[in-house]
Amino acid sequence: MCFKLVKSVLESKPGGDRVVNEYNRTKALTDETRRKLVKILTADMIETHGTSPPRQVKEKYARGIVNLFPYLSDPFSKNGYEHDGESGTGYLAWRIKTVQRSSAKDRRASGEGPSGTEHAGGPTVNREFQHVPETTLTEEQCREAISVMKHSTDEEMVKRKMKLTFPHRRDLVVDPHQSSEILSIFPRFKDVKGLIEQDFILMFGEATSVKLLEKWPTTFKQKIIRECQKLPAVNEMKELLLAEDNPEEDYELGWDSDLSSILLLLHLIPPTAQGRKRPGKVAASQAEKQLVVFKKAGTNLQEHLDSITASTQPYLLAVGTKKNVIHQFFIILDKNAIPCRSTSSLGAFDELFKAHFVFGTSYNTVLHNMYVFIQTTVYNIDVAKVKESPRVAEIRARLLN
Structure with missing residues (x-):
């Protein structure tokens, strides 16, 4: 019928x-x-x-x-x-x-707008976590562990105590009055690599944690490239596609093949407008700058942090000789630099995404639809719970059918 x-x-x-x-x-x-x-x-x-x-x-x-x-x-x-x-x-x-x-233009405005209903999915939601520690620390034991970690040179011990203090940390993350203090209370995120990954696994389990690294090269990358090849060509997209056409070639223009394919997603799922106070479309090339920033090797990291004029959502800082030769990635969050464990662009983006959940940080408004696609379609987190734009669902249908 x-x-x-x-x-x-x-x-x-x-x-x-x-x-x-x-x-x-x-x-x-x-x-x-x-x-x-x-x-x-x-x-x-x-x-x-x-x-x-x-x-x-x-x-x-x-x-x-x-x-x-x-x-x-x-x-x-x-x-x-x-x-x-x-x-x-x-x-x-x-x-x-x-x-x-x-x-309804000739009628009185109704005031109708986007629903203010809080949806039951996303990085800021208070959720049940996968890992329940065998040992529960008392409040005093927790304070002692936090104090010991701040000055210890034993990274393995720091990781063990970070795991033990995970439930306490989650309580702070979901508390709007204390969430901004996480990096002050647990400063070892800023020098011990792998702590973001560890917390994410405690939240969602190992099987969810590996999904991007497993599925992006095999399921999504080439399909996204093919879909973008059908779009009207713009210079920024040509540059990203060039990385795929010349993966081994020494060229100066752009990012490596993996990061280029992630940035191509911004052309398939256009950036979100920045709200009623800042109306109008945002170009994919502008959104890219809010996802990853390149700095030449030798850049003073503290000078970069000091130059940030406002609290920003997490983004990647890529430091290297050129965009496709990166020596170190950092996650920049509220004027803090968190070193990525991975030196690959795909691994660094994986850590950047996970940082949103570990620190309870909302997605950048401009990048919201892209991140929701990654969340539901790649990691399969909060499927059918988080609100998706029609474009996210459409691109998923194109890529998975």
Whole structure:
């Protein structure tokens, strides 16, 4: 029934045959054709049911889309990516809201905006953790362990005591009045490598921790590159694609192949606008600068930290002779430099992502959709709990189907 509904609408409306023919030919839809599909179906829905169609009607059209075009289905969603009945999100819902706003221009503003509901997923959520320590420290024992760690030269002992104090640290992380003091209370994050990884494993387990390093080279990297090759070419994207075309070549332009493929994701999942006070789109090249910053070897690290004028979300500082020859990565968080254990760009990005959860830090607004994609689609954390944009679900469907 749903299949027939969507099929008949596309057959009867101008441009519908183009949508069907493109899908039959490529088993996918370009961004332009996908927008055409959504416009045709929402126009038909509104024509029949008005500008506020019932939820079951939107779900009927949504099921019809994934029945007619199964390769567009989001494998992490029950009904596909065009409409999520539980959260009221998806391309169909977004298009209907656009129509509603347009038709309401001559009426008094309703004050409707993004929901303030706190979603049950993401790095700032208080959650059950995977590891329960066999030994529970008293408050006095915890203070003593923290004191000993601050001055110890035995890194293995520091790691053991960091593991024992993990429950206490999590209590501080989820406390909005104390979370900003974590690096002051536990300063060894800033000189003992691997502590971010250790805390993340205690939170989610080893199987989740290794997902990016295991799945990015085999499942995602080449597919992201192929999808970006279909996009209109811009200079910044050409530079990133060049890293893949010349992985062994000594060229001066850009990052190595792994980091370039991560940055290409910003072209597939465009950066999020910075809010109503700072409206307008943010270019992928601008967003890149909020994810990773390059400094020549020999740069004074403290001078870089002192130059930061505001508290920033975590980003990578890459120090080397050139962008594709990096000697050391640091995670920069609130004017602190945390050395990455990994010297590879993919490993450093893995640590950067994990730092959000270890320190309970919100995603950078501009990078939010990209990070949510990494969180749900790569690490499989909070699947169906965290709110996703339709674009995140669409790109997941493209890459996994």
